[in-house]
Amino acid sequence: MGSNFNASQAGAYAPRLFFPAEDIRASKQWRDDPSPEQIAALNAAYPTEAEYAALLDRKMSRRNRGPYELPSLEEMSRCTRAFLKDQIGDDFTIADEGWLTGGASKIQFGFTLTWSDAGQRRTEKLVVRMEPAESLNATSRRREFQIIEAMKGSIPVPPCYWMDPEGEWFPEPAIVYGFISGVTAPSTSNARISGTGTTFTPELRAKLGPQFVEHLAKIHSNDLAGADLSAFDMPEIGTTQSAEWQLNRVLRFWEEDRGEDFPIVEVAANWLRDNLPELDIVSAQHGDYRTGNYLFDEDSGQINGWLDWERSYLGDRHRDLAWVTTELFGNVAEDGKTFLVSGLVPLEQFYDDYQRLTGFEIDPKRLRYYRIFNSFSLVCSCLSTRYRVIRLGKSHQDVLLSLIEGAAYPIADEMLRYLEEDV
Amino acid sequence: MADQTMDGLRACIASLEMVVAPAVTASGDKLAQEQVKLIGKYLSFLVDRLDYTDPVARAELSTYLEIGRTVQASLAREGRGDPKLDESLADGKAVLERANASQADVEHPLRAVKADLSRIVRAMGETSDPMRKEVEKIVRDGSFKVVRLQRVWMEPQGWEQPGITFDIDEELKAFSS
Numbered sequence: 001m002g003s004n005f006n007a008s009q010a011g012a013y014a015p016r017l018f019f020p021a022e023d024i025r026a027s028k029q030w031r032d033d034p035s036p037e038q039i040a041a042l043n044a045a046y047p048t049e050a051e052y053a054a055l056l057d058r059k060m061s062r063r064n065r066g067p068y069e070l071p072s073l074e075e076m077s078r079c080t081r082a083f084l085k086d087q088i089g090d091d092f093t094i095a096d097e098g099w100l101t102g103g104a105s106k107i108q109f110g111f112t113l114t115w116s117d118a119g120q121r122r123t124e125k126l127v128v129r130m131e132p133a134e135s136l137n138a139t140s141r142r143r144e145f146q147i148i149e150a151m152k153g154s155i156p157v158p159p160c161y162w163m164d165p166e167g168e169w170f171p172e173p174a175i176v177y178g179f180i181s182g183v184t185a186p187s188t189s190n191a192r193i194s195g196t197g198t199t200f201t202p203e204l205r206a207k208l209g210p211q212f213v214e215h216l217a218k219i220h221s222n223d224l225a226g227a228d229l230s231a232f233d234m235p236e237i238g239t240t241q242s243a244e245w246q247l248n249r250v251l252r253f254w255e256e257d258r259g260e261d262f263p264i265v266e267v268a269a270n271w272l273r274d275n276l277p278e279l280d281i282v283s284a285q286h287g288d289y290r291t292g293n294y295l296f297d298e299d300s301g302q303i304n305g306w307l308d309w310e311r312s313y314l315g316d317r318h319r320d321l322a323w324v325t326t327e328l329f330g331n332v333a334e335d336g337k338t339f340l341v342s343g344l345v346p347l348e349q350f351y352d353d354y355q356r357l358t359g360f361e362i363d364p365k366r367l368r369y370y371r372i373f374n375s376f377s378l379v380c381s382c383l384s385t386r387y388r389v390i391r392l393g394k395s396h397q398d399v400l401l402s403l404i405e406g407a408a409y410p411i412a413d414e415m416l417r418y419l420e421e422d423v
Numbered sequence: 424m425a426d427q428t429m430d431g432l433r434a435c436i437a438s439l440e441m442v443v444a445p446a447v448t449a450s451g452d453k454l455a456q457e458q459v460k461l462i463g464k465y466l467s468f469l470v471d472r473l474d475y476t477d478p479v480a481r482a483e484l485s486t487y488l489e490i491g492r493t494v495q496a497s498l499a500r501e502g503r504g505d506p507k508l509d510e511s512l513a514d515g516k517a518v519l520e521r522a523n524a525s526q527a528d529v530e531h532p533l534r535a536v537k538a539d540l541s542r543i544v545r546a547m548g549e550t551s552d553p554m555r556k557e558v559e560k561i562v563r564d565g566s567f568k569v570v571r572l573q574r575v576w577m578e579p580q581g582w583e584q585p586g587i588t589f590d591i592d593e594e595l596k597a598f599s600s
Contacts, residue, residue, distance in 0.1 A: 012503060012505075012546070013505055013542055013543040013546040013547070014542075014546055015542060015545040015546040015548075015549055016549060018541070018542050018545055018546075020534075020538035020541070020542065021534060021537075021538060023530075023531070023534070024530065024534075025530070098451070098452070098453070099452060099453060099454035099455075100453060100454070101453045101454055101456075101457045192581055192582065193461075197584075197585075260534065260537065261534070261537040261538045261540075261541040262537065262541070263490070263537060263540035263541045263544055263562045263566065264562060264563060264566040264569075264570075265541070266540075266541045266544035266545045266548065266562075267544055267559045267562050267563050267566075269545070269548065270544065270545075270547070270548030270555075270559065271559075273548065274548075327584065328582065331584065331585065332584070332585075396454070399458055399461045399462055399465060400457075400458075400461050402465055403461060403464060403465055403468070403580055405577065405580070406574075406577030406578075406580030406581070406582045407580075407582045408573075409570050409573040409574045409577055409582070410574060410582050410583060410584070412566075412570045412573075413567070413570050413571070413574065416563060416566055416567055416570060419563055420563065
């Protein structure tokens with residue numbers, strides 16, 4: 001396997017598992033074509049949720065299949081028709097097929113479906129959301145489908161119709177859900193890629209801000225009773241299991257994907273391992289709760305639906321609470337000093353309103369842990385998985401991913417500032 | 424032969440903007456429209472930064488050598504120096520002593536020093552090594568400089584907060600001094 005260090009090679013400083021980055025100009029690196037033994041070693045070294053472990057195994061075992069080939073519109077149309085036939089029979093028509101934009105990783109194919117549902121003729125605009133061969137985040141369509149279903153009736157989400165979790169009908173795993181109208185940023189805003197750094201007028205903030213807090217409060221307060229969440233592992237309260245699963249997931253993909261070593265990542269990993277927080281309450285985590293991942297009506301200021309649930313999991317509310325305060329996702333108000341969470345709500349007001357709505361305590365220690373964890377996780381995916389996907393040509397969004405590299409460093413700077421207080 | 428790479432890149436950007444983008448817009452293919460914009464943006468990034476590739480690579484190596492030497496000095500003080508890191512530091516020093524070492528020259532020793540530092544920090548994290556905190560602090564403090572250099576390099580990608588700007592020439596002067 002590559003060149004793992006052991007005691008005979010590296011004197012006293014020999015980690016249990018460490019595969020240094022290889023020559024970036026090499027035509028083949030071991031990470032480009034791992035063996036089953038290597039995959040098993042990575043799986044064993046970094047225990048995480050079962051669905052994630054399987055996804056990462058799958059990603060690595062299919063890595064040597066060559067560059068991604070974007071299916072043609074005709075092929076997607078054929079797959080969609082075959083899939084629908086097995087879900088609802090022959091009595092349907094499809095129109096308005098085409099690619100949609102949005103997101104840095106998944107393929108979205110839109111169409112209008114007319115079919116019979118419980119004796120009624122229905123016409124809906126729908127979206128196929130499908131994996132490319134590899135993407136910035138190796139995530140589960142089954143989990144995404146289940147968590148959106150669980151949130152139905154609690155906050156605005158797209159209606160989920162069907163899923164193909166193993167890619168039996170489509171080239172890769174996919175879900176089919178309803179199209180939601182709206183925009184991710186005001187027409188006047190000059191948002192960055194993926195909607196980070198979006199700015200809003202004070203009028204729009206006044207409309208969107210309260211919904212933004214309220215929806216997160218509802219996600220975290222959702223009792224999930226009766227929901228099928230079989231693709232999620234339930235962490236044990238009073239233990240560090242949840243934080244450890246999440247940390248191991250990141251450590252694993254850092255080891256699997258990186259093209260360069262970055263010593264500060266190792267410092268942060270040590271700190272995170274030493275400071276794993278215990279879980280007090282299990283909450284659903286959206287996982288990427290920020291402006292850019294909801295659609296709203298620009299005139300009314302109404303949030304029409306929350307998207308991009310692919311990073312969701314069951315765990316500590318402080319993960320989402322810390323995520324929304326990431327500097328890159330927010331901006332500063334007109335006064336030049338007030339930090340606006342996701343460009344919408346002053347930070348202190350955000351926490352006050354959240355606590356009032358949920359009755360949940362916000363623990364500064366755990367919030368700090370998850371701030372460091374979140375920046376660590378973002379740095380790792382920007383510098384490792386993003387690189388590997390581009391190197392191997394694994395997605396339709398490789399050019400977008402090339403432009404995400406620069407996001408790693410303002411986030412790394414934020415991580416360093418947090419670590420400065422402790423290390 | 425005069426290097427006309429920049430002119431070629433600018434021609435590509437002009438072609439994308441004047442010819443390709445209007446045609447793609449007319450096609451109604453939203454994904455293609457988005458990708459044309461992104462390609463233009465990436466090419467513009469290259470135009471902004473290609474001339475700085477070598478000095479930025481040298482500045483990064485120089486910064487990691489500084490971190491590596493400080494770590495090694497701490498370890499050696501306790502009689503625990505890392506032989507592999509010693510080797511990598513010597514290779515890096517030799518490369519930097521060459522006038523105008525290129526990015527390609529710098530890549531190998533830079534990779535080696537970063538890997539050695541990563542390995543040492545990770546190994547120390549797995550034990551209750553008494554020197555761990557000291558080594559981690561050296562790496563953390565030195566990394567501010569590394570991260571700043573990368574932010575300067577990546578600035579044209581547009582990820583900095585409004586109001587934060589860097590002058591790459593001034594930054595590189597500060598690194599070389």
